[in-house]
Amino acid sequence: MNHRKEWNNLLRIVVVILGSIVSLLSILLSFYIKFLGDVPARNFAAFEASFIWIMLGFIVINILFGTYIFYNKTYLDLFYFTMLSQLFQSFFMMALTYAGSWLTFPRSVLLVNLFVGGILLYFYNGVAYWLYHKISGRKRILVVGEEEKVLQAVINFDHMSNRRHEVTHVVLSNYFQNVVELAEEVDIIYLTGYIEETERLKIYDFLMKTNKKLFLSTNFANLMMVNPNIMSFEDESIIEVSSFGIPFEQAILKRSIDILVSLVMLITLSPIMLVTAILVRLDSSGPIFYRQERISKDQRPFNILKFRSMTQTAEEESGPVLSTSNDSRVTRVGRFIRSTRIDELPQLINVLKGDMSLVGPRPERPFFVNQFISENAYYSLRHHVRAGITGYAQVYGKYATDFNSKLNFDLLYIKNYSLAFDFKLLFQTLKILFDKVSARGVEETETGLLGWDDYKDRLTIVGQNKSIV
Structure with a gap:
């Protein structure tokens, strides 16, 4: 070993x-x-x-x-x-x-x-x-699970700018047997997607006995077990699964900090907001602020405030669509205030009003919320807390991340909530102001076109299906 x-x-x-x-x-x-x-x-x-x-x-x-x-x-x-x-x-x-x-x-x-x-x-x-x-050295990873999920994991690791983690092996069938055979050749075993319970438990048992590092994907079953409460009744030891919500006492403290910080920031940043308002007005016709219906806690709708960064008639013909990295509807001033996140500053007013929090899941439009819930019923769990100006997905994900991946970040945030976590995310949000990738709209990259043919010469693929050449 x-x-x-x-x-x-x-x-x-x-x-x-x-x-x-x-x-x-x-x-x-x-x-x-x-x-x-x-x-x-x-x-x-x-x-x-x-x-x-x-x-x-x-x-x-x-x-x-x-x-x-x-x-x-x-x-x-x-x-x-x-x-x-x-x-x-x-x-x-x-x-x-x-x-x-x-x-x-x-x-x-x-x-x-x-x-x-x-x-x-x-x-x-x-x-x-x-x-x-x-x-620590470079970590060799064996990814185990369903073909589609494994491929997405390979692509994600391959696109990391930090090359410390490298997928060297994948297993697509006969999971336990192949994990046992390949475990000595890698440093980390990563299980993703659906694996039948008896097979999964056998893998857990083997990895724990051999002291091999294990990664698990953030599917709902794994998210449920984050931050449990441990109790005992006489000789009975019990794990209580915590809910997807913020405890009442912490929620009161969180709201108090939201009011105080948003008020101070509105006063402090008022000169920048005033200059931005003037530039938006001079750059293109239309209102200074852009109001759009979004969904927050308990699926309550509210009008989010932003400095307008698009032309006034941006969605009259297209209808509700997600913006892209080279969106022609974005104005000259809009491109700058988006890249620096200045367009988000009016949301401090939403925070002060109680529509939003400083930190939380980003609010989506009703059109997309209904669409996402129809595709993933767990999506509604993110509405157990107030929407936020910034959040876990914004700090650690990319703007172009698909909604299921963002949902995993949001549910992890709720499950693992603490005041210290909020402060950490607020501090680290400053870093992404300098990250052009995270400031763009939905990425029009070729990552969605990547397939097994792009990786077959670099990976040991075990149990591959006939669809993989």
């Missing part, structure tokens, strides 16, 4: 703590750059009094951003997260030194540190990222 070392939680904690020390060293260097080596004692005393809080702030900010979760990142992603976390660290230190009355901490040092710290931390993070891949 392959006993490759793993990047475990202890290593991750050590890397974050060392990162906070690098951050402190960058602040020290910024002091010496600012004062050319002759640092006044009164200014340095403010740093000495606050450095513990600065370290804690660094750790919390980078945990929220997920900077040191490396498995699905590239070096470019690492750059984005390093710069964003460094920017928030600067704001945090400004607020910290004001709240702690350490007013002799020079703001000019924070400005210098924004760049010095960014460079040092990116170098440090890059080394940690390299070590992560060196320790």
